[in-house]
Amino acid sequence: MKTMTKALIAGLALTLSVGTVSAADPEDAIDYRQGVFQVFKWNMGPLGAMAQGDIPFDRELAAKHAGQLDRVADMPWQGFTEGSDLGNTDAMPEVWMNREAFDEKAADFEQASARLVELITEEAGERDIRRQIGAVGQSCRSCHDDFRM
Numbered sequence: 001m002k003t004m005t006k007a008l009i010a011g012l013a014l015t016l017s018v019g020t021v022s023a024a025d026p027e028d029a030i031d032y033r034q035g036v037f038q039v040f041k042w043n044m045g046p047l048g049a050m051a052q053g054d055i056p057f058d059r060e061l062a063a064k065h066a067g068q069l070d071r072v073a074d075m076p077w078q079g080f081t082e083g084s085d086l087g088n089t090d091a092m093p094e095v096w097m098n099r100e101a102f103d104e105k106a107a108d109f110e111q112a113s114a115r116l117v118e119l120i121t122e123e124a125g126e127r128d129i130r131r132q133i134g135a136v137g138q139s140c141r142s143c144h145d146d147f148r149m
């Protein structure tokens with residue numbers, strides 16, 4: 001009986017310790033981060049179109065999409081868990097090999113996104129807002145160039 005209890009405790013400890021390495025199943029982590037990136041894309045679409053003059057500049061629409069983008073701006077990175085470098089993913093191995101540089105690009109993007117919301121809140125001019133949308137788009141591309149296949 002005592003041995004069995006010990007075995008159960010050992011088993012539980014093992015489960016917990018494995019759990020701390022990576023709580024999520026790698027495939028769930030990949031689905032999760034790709035899902036958040038789809039939210040990025042959903043919001044960048046109209047913003048980019050406004051910046052490029054493909055649709056008329058609309059302050060309310062810009063505020064909505066910039067706000068939504070900024071609310072999820074820090075969410076994808078936690079999905080790049082250990083072991084989720086393999087599978088149905090376009091992430092390059094460099095994300096895990098050079099995590100510091102990846103985190104830096106993520107921080108650059110978050111900053112650009114926060115600045116966009118700030119400009120819109122301050123009721124900055126249309127030109128400055130459009131230029132900052134361009135900066136956000138550039139921060140997406142800059143990370144994709146180095147870390148996305």
Ligand code: HEC
Pocket residue numbers: 030033034035037038040041044088089090091092095102103105106107109136137139140141143144147148
């Ligand atoms: C710090 C790096 C980084 C930044 C910043 C970044 N991305 Fe990505 N993005 C990635 C990586 C890595 C992948 C591949 C994820 C995967 O397949 O596991 C990806 C994938 C995507 C995908 C494909 C998702 C799917 O369904 O497979 C879209 C769309 C996307 N990003 C849009 C954006 C947009 C829009 C921005 C800016 C608003 C952005 N990303 C900013 C790194 C980044």
